[in-house]
Amino acid sequence: KREIGVWRYLEYMPVKDPKKIVTLHEGGTPLYKCDNLAKELGLKELYVKNEGANPTGSFKDRGMTVGVTRANELGVKVVGCASTGNTSASLAAYSARSGKKCIVLLPEGKVALGKLAQAMFYGAKVIQIKGNFDDALEMVRELAEKKLLYLLNSVNPFRLEGQKTIGFEICDQLNWEVPDRVILPVGNAGNISAIWKGFKEFRETGIIDELPKMTGIQAEGAKPIVDAVKKGAKEIIPEEHPETIATAIRIGNPVNAPKALDAIYSSGGTAESVTDEEIIHAQKLLARTEGIFVEPASASSIAGLIKLLDMGVIDRDERIVCITTGHGLKDPDAAIRASEKPIEIECDIKVLEKLLMEL
Numbered sequence: 483k484r485e486i487g488v489w490r491y492l493e494y495m496p497v498k499d500p501k502k503i504v505t506l507h508e509g510g511t512p513l514y515k516c517d518n519l520a521k522e523l524g525l526k527e528l529y530v531k532n533e534g535a536n537p538t539g540s541f542k543d544r545g546m547t548v549g550v551t552r553a554n555e556l557g558v559k560v561v562g563c564a565s566t567g568n569t570s571a572s573l574a575a576y577s578a579r580s581g582k583k584c585i586v587l588l589p590e591g592k593v594a595l596g597k598l599a600q601a602m603f604y605g606a607k608v609i610q611i612k613g614n615f616d617d618a619l620e621m622v623r624e625l626a627e628k629k630l631l632y633l634l635n636s637v638n639p640f641r642l643e644g645q646k647t648i649g650f651e652i653c654d655q656l657n658w659e660v661p662d663r664v665i666l667p668v669g670n671a672g673n674i675s676a677i678w679k680g681f682k683e684f685r686e687t688g689i690i691d692e693l694p695k696m697t698g699i700q701a702e703g704a705k706p707i708v709d710a711v712k713k714g715a716k717e718i719i720p721e722e723h724p725e726t727i728a729t730a731i732r733i734g735n736p737v738n739a740p741k742a743l744d745a746i747y748s749s750g751g752t753a754e755s756v757t758d759e760e761i762i763h764a765q766k767l768l769a770r771t772e773g774i775f776v777e778p779a780s781a782s783s784i785a786g787l788i789k790l791l792d793m794g795v796i797d798r799d800e801r802i803v804c805i806t807t808g809h810g811l812k813d814p815d816a817a818i819r820a821s822e823k824p825i826e827i828e829c830d831i832k833v834l835e836k837l838l839m840e841l
């Protein structure tokens with residue numbers, strides 16, 4: 483009996499020795515039909531694929547199970563990555579599970595609390611650099627070139643092989659009724675490239691005939707892919723100083739830009755940017771209409787949906803899947819900052835009853 487999750491698709495995985503698989507039973511995440519939010523937005527059919535339901539709380543686990551399995555096959559002892567947070571949290575977990583040493587490079591002061599706690603607690607060697615993610619990635623790639631570690635950023639194709647299963651699962655969960663459009667946040671641009679690959683492989687094997695429009699969303703202050711798409715360019719111009727409260731996608735020089743641009747152009751998709759305010763608004767709207775709590779970067783897919791509807795780019799009768807990529811608990815500070823303060827009272831039941839009346 484095939485378990486659900488990434489390894490349900492073993493035949494599509496570049497694994498030579500299944501006995502070397504390192505897994506935390508990642509994947510098999512919920513595809514929620516969001517009728518409340520759809521009604522709010524005047525949409526016919528809206529789904530949210532919640533990758534926050536993965537073992538370490540983000541879609542990165544899908545890539546890491548395949549990437550660390552590869553490291554196992556190679557007999558690698560030390561793995562490493564640069565990260566805005568979730569990649570480091572995931573790599574720390576999978577390297578712990580497979581007895582490997584793990585080193586992660588993080589942009590000092592720009593990593594959400596939950597992610598930092600995970601990387602530290604799983605026992606990774608956590609290095610904070612005085613620079614941004616792009617600087618950290620450059621440094622860790624040099625260590626890889628010197629063979630001092632096995633690099634597990636999404637320059638490593640084994641990461642994308644795991645993440646393409648998001649596309650597979652969406653097809654299975656919609657009984658092969660392919661969505662018209664898939665909307666997701668884009669940072670280093672690995673995920674949009676991987677998911678597109680998944681849909682294309684399912685079409686090549688005859689499981690589906692149609693392909694969705696791949697739609698990438700970036701933050702206003704970190705949008706090299708969006709700028710390229712607006713010009714129909716084949717290459718990006720790196721953003722020197724990417725800035726956004728959605729720190730997961732605070733990336734200026736996405737390594738997978740060529741693949742991501744190809745996914746967007748060949749699928750007839752698009753790319754759009756959203757402000758931090760629009761992200762926080764969408765994050766709250768999703769939580770309060772559908773009970774789905776995601777971190778700010780993840781909510782940019784909902785914010786992008788709203789913006790593209792307002793711009794008339796997206797038709798209201800499209801079947802749409804928004805991918806929410808990380809759990810809201812990853813960034814508790816952002817959630818508390820965006821919420822009403824708790825009410826403080828003495829232990830007086832009368833006061834409490836009065837508050838209840840005003841609920």
Ligand SMILES: Cc1ncc(COP(=O)(O)O)c(/C=C/C(=O)C(=O)O)c1O
Nearest residue numbers: 565566568569669670671672673807808
């Ligand atoms: C919640 C969340 N949403 C979206 C993205 C963007 O995905 P890509 O476009 O494939 O990079 C990330 C990426 C995080 C890192 O790049 C890292 O953790 O180093 C993320 O954590």
